[in-house]
Each structure stands twice: as C-alpha cells, then as structure tokens.
Amino acid sequence: MKKMSGFTLIELVVVIAVLAILSAVAFPKFAEISDEAHRSAVEGAGGSFTSSVSLVRAQWLANGTRTAITDLPGYGEPDNVIDVSVDGWPTGVNGNTNPSGMTAAECNALWGALMNTNGLTTSTAVGEDYLTTVNSGDCRYTYQATVDGHNVEYDPNTGTVYTDIQP
Template identity: 40%
Template sequence: MMKQQAGFTLIELVVVILILSVLAATALPRFMNVQDQAHEAAVKGAGGGFGSAVSLAHAQWVANGHTGAEVDLAGFGDDTVDTNANGWPVGTDDGNNVNNANDCRSIWTGIMQNPPSVTGATSDYIVTRAAQVCTYTYRAINTMSIVYNATNGAVTVDAIP
C-alpha cells in the first residue's frame, strides 16, 4: 500500500511565491498612483467647492442690489462675510480688503460649509496672503494649491503633484 501525499511540494510553493511576486511588482505601482490621484481629487474638490462658494457670494451681493458697495453680505452664510466694492468676499472683520492671512482663513470658513481645515499645526491647508491674493497650499503635497484673487473673484486650482 502506498502512502498518500499531504501538502505541497517545495517546487509548487516556489512557483506560487514567484507568481505572487510578479503580481505584486505589477500591482504596487498602480496602488501607489491611486494615493496621488486621491490627493489630486481632494484639492480639485476643495477648489471647486471654494470657487462655487465665491460665485454664490458674489451672486448674493448682486441679488441684494449692491453696486460698488463694500458690505456685510446679508442672506449669505451667517451674515458676517464682507465684500469689497466689486462684490467679492474679503473676510469677516468689517474690512474692504484682504489685509492678512486671517482674512483669507475667514473667507475660506465663512463661505463654505464644512471646509477642510486651514488653522492649526495639523490643518489640511496652509494659508498665505500677498496683496489681495489668498493662497491655500495643500499640506500633504505642498506643490498643490488653491489661489483666490479678491480683486476679480478668480479661483485657480493647481492640483498637479
């Protein structure tokens, strides 16, 4: 009587390990690219939401009948968003210009519902300001950013890693 074989031979195990190695080598770069795509989508999504919010704030300014007036934007958000004479958001501190990075932060949080964080050491975005331009740099990949120009309402998204 012959003894029945139990288990796998060494050659079978080596072949399976080799096949799994080849699959891992081809799939791993694909999964690595998915992470970059997720960061890119996060910045594009936040930028699109921010751009829409800027447009809605301006539309509310127009709907309220303002022309050439710097106002607290009634009927938008919690009624604390300030606009410049062209109707673009400039902060929440009763100013008519973007005076500092805090104004940029207050624009971000004042016009969007549940936005990504822009304050604190672990925030999603780092905020800087130059003249009337706010730049929100994505902390995870610091080459990606959202730029808002308060003079004309332009929102530019740079989501290239």
C-alpha cells in the first residue's frame, strides 16, 4: 500500500478562505496607497512648476530690464525660449508677452519649456499625463491618470501656481 502525501480537500479550502480574507483586508490598503501616489505626483509637478516660474522671474530681475521680453536672456540657454510679461512672469515660448493672451497651445508649450523633462507630458488633447486647458485666463494642467480632477493651475498675471488636489 502506497502512502499518499499532499493537501486534503479541507486543507485546500481553508487555505483559499484565509487568502480570500487577507486579500479583502489588504486590497483597500493598496488602493489607498495608489491614490496617495497619484496625489503626490501632482503635488510634485506643482512644486517643480512653481520653482521654474520663480527661477524665470529671478532671471528677469537679475537682468535688470523691467519690460516684457521675448526669449529671456540667461534662462533656457542656449535656446532662450521663455517669454515674460512686463511683470516678469513666464507667458509663453512663441513671442507671447501678454498674460491675457494665453491659449491652451501656449500653456502647453510653456509647460514643456519650464519643466524641461520628458517624464511629464502635456497635451491639449486627452492621452498624455496632463491635459492642458485655459481656465479664466489661467493655464490649467489636469492630471489624467485618475478621474479625480487633480490639477496644477498657473496664473500668468501674478505668477501664482495652485496645486488643487481633490479629496
């Protein structure tokens, strides 16, 4: 007579039940961690954008010229692609120095020039990391990886960057 080894049916059912209970408890924790990671990604992008805007204004102040400038000297070398308003805030890359003249395409190009990264992509059409729109004259970059509506908003009149994290 051969001796059988392995799990009995009851042992198998108990293991499956324990795994089901553990996964039911652990899944909400993993979902919460994922949500927090998305919120942190938007906060990080907002912080980077704020720093970039501040650096452009600092360069404008250091240059000593208190006028609107296309292709700000000393920033974005060798290309000098950033245009600034009469108040020194970034307003575009295509010769736009009027903060009231911002379009979604101009906001999109500004993000690319200020962020200078391939890691965070923007577009005026759905499909990239951030969807670029204009909201009451402000550039709005809405995070697309979730449907929560997290966004970074830039006011080219004041240089203020808002990071809006939805609950």
